[in-house]
Amino acid sequence: MADAINIEEGDVNLGPRRQAWQAAHIGPETRGLLAEDARWFLHQSMSTPCLNALSAAAGSRIVDLEGRAYLDFHGNSLHQIGHGHPKVVAAVKQTLDTLPFSPRRYTNLPAVALARALCQAAPIDGAKLLLAPGGTAAIGMALKLARLATGKFKTLSMWDSFHGASLDAISIGGEAVFRRGIGPLLPGSEHVPPHDPGHCAFGCQGSCALRCVDYIDYCLEKEGDVAAVIVETIRATDVQIPPIDYYRRLRAACDRHGALLILDEIPIALGRTGHLFAIERYGIEPDMLVIGKGLGGGLMPLAALIAHPRFDVGQHISLGHYTHEKSPLACAAALATLDVIADEQLCERSRTLGAQALQRLQDLARRCPAVAEARGAGLLLALELRDHNGRTAADLAEAVLYRCLTAGLSFKVGQGTVLVLAPPLNIAEDDLFWALDTVEQALKAEIGA
Numbered sequence: 001m002a003d004a005i006n007i008e009e010g011d012v013n014l015g016p017r018r019q020a021w022q023a024a025h026i027g028p029e030t031r032g033l034l035a036e037d038a039r040w041f042l043h044q045s046m047s048t049p050c051l052n053a054l055s056a057a058a059g060s061r062i063v064d065l066e067g068r069a070y071l072d073f074h075g076n077s078l079h080q081i082g083h084g085h086p087k088v089v090a091a092v093k094q095t096l097d098t099l100p101f102s103p104r105r106y107t108n109l110p111a112v113a114l115a116r117a118l119c120q121a122a123p124i125d126g127a128k129l130l131l132a133p134g135g136t137a138a139i140g141m142a143l144k145l146a147r148l149a150t151g152k153f154k155t156l157s158m159w160d161s162f163h164g165a166s167l168d169a170i171s172i173g174g175e176a177v178f179r180r181g182i183g184p185l186l187p188g189s190e191h192v193p194p195h196d197p198g199h200c201a202f203g204c205q206g207s208c209a210l211r212c213v214d215y216i217d218y219c220l221e222k223e224g225d226v227a228a229v230i231v232e233t234i235r236a237t238d239v240q241i242p243p244i245d246y247y248r249r250l251r252a253a254c255d256r257h258g259a260l261l262i263l264d265e266i267p268i269a270l271g272r273t274g275h276l277f278a279i280e281r282y283g284i285e286p287d288m289l290v291i292g293k294g295l296g297g298g299l300m301p302l303a304a305l306i307a308h309p310r311f312d313v314g315q316h317i318s319l320g321h322y323t324h325e326k327s328p329l330a331c332a333a334a335l336a337t338l339d340v341i342a343d344e345q346l347c348e349r350s351r352t353l354g355a356q357a358l359q360r361l362q363d364l365a366r367r368c369p370a371v372a373e374a375r376g377a378g379l380l381l382a383l384e385l386r387d388h389n390g391r392t393a394a395d396l397a398e399a400v401l402y403r404c405l406t407a408g409l410s411f412k413v414g415q416g417t418v419l420v421l422a423p424p425l426n427i428a429e430d431d432l433f434w435a436l437d438t439v440e441q442a443l444k445a446e447i448g449a
């Protein structure tokens with residue numbers, strides 16, 4: 001059962017291929033550290049036991065204990081500006097020397113400056129926000145605020161989505177690896193099929209009649225008392241990019257039935273898709289928007305719930321109450337991150353380089369029978385594999401991943417069969433195209449092309 005669940009998620013599974021890779025690449029010092037890690041940390045899926053150990057992370061690269069460097073196209077989706085950006089490090093160091101912490105009941109300059117900057121940039125008119133030390137916590141605040149503001153508790157969210165690993169977040173999440181065997185979950189957390197034309201529950205098969213939105217409209221009507229629809233604007237695990245009409249119709253359905261629209265952009269905001277906020281490409285206004293991950297510059301934990309001012313209704317209750325709610329260190333990192341994104345024009349870069357990279361991947365998809373589809377939004381890129389010559393797409397994806405790791409490229413496999421390529425937005429062009437070549441060579445070597 002455990003293996004079956006791991007394979008669905010499809011990252012580095014505990015299997016023979018991983019063992020073989022470790023036997024070939026991991027020396028005694030690393031082996032010792034991995035054993036210690038496995039001794040002291042409780043084991044959990046996709047975490048401990050670990051694949052390898054790191055000694056450094058800088059720019060577009062991570063470096064393992066034995067000195068091998070890997071281009072990091074995985075980065076837990078927090079590396080929009082790369083690892084350890086000097087401007088972020090300097091801002092944190094400076095704040096560390098002056099205001100390392102700000103106890104509750106006090107505010108501080110970096111926190112207020114950050115709140116102002118995010119609210120003014122967000123595609124929500126007159127926005128206000130709450131900060132939290134992580135994405136899952138910010139999702140929890142959004143759920144509480146939606147209940148408070150609407151007086152209703154039901155939610156509609158998507159199968160195969162991820163919103164964090166706490167009990168409330170897995171209640172609305174739709175991945176078995178987080179949900180199975182751990183209930184009961186939050187009552188009223190209902191699920192609907194996501195927009196996923198390649199595996200459409202309504203049989204669209206790529207024509208995309210958007211029956212998935214019609215079905216949400218239908219469920220909202222039948223239930224009649226849904227507080228909120230929660231959706232990842234673009235699902236990051238396998239890069240599902242709904243067409244423009246999806247969000248127009250979803251917004252209209254929510255309005256028609258009095259449900260709030262909450263967007264989870266935790267891994268994809270801040271330039272990843274070519275916009276500061278991914279929903280900008282759709283031109284609709286959500287009721288709430290949740291961001292996180294790269295907000296802390298890739299080195300401080302920080303997330304934000306950004307909401308329309310009409311939801312400023314929680315004066316009598318604590319929605320977050322997190323110890324590190326207004327961390328001056330995290331806020332200084334976030335302010336520096338926003339500056340870096342603007343100074344280095346990373347949204348534009350994400351769009352331009354992303355378009356070039358997508359063209360390369362689409363060309364590969366046309367030439368390679370094992371590729372079902374190439375997708376991309378900015379520098380969030382995906383190559384979905386298909387079964388080929390008696391090999392499953394999942395087996396191929398795993399084999400390609402290990403070949404790439406050997407060559408010095410790390411990325412994530414999503415939904416078992418999708419190679420997700422998410423480089424830092426300020427990656428050197430040569431590195432980006434070397435990585436695409438490396439993926440292509442690995443794929444060709446696996447299928448004997």
Ligand SMILES: Cc1ncc(COP(=O)(O)O)c(C=O)c1O
Nearest residue numbers: 134135136162163164266267292
């Ligand atoms: C879409 C999405 N939502 C929520 C989360 C949870 O964020 P955090 O790990 O910061 O709690 C993640 C993390 O991977 C995510 O990808």
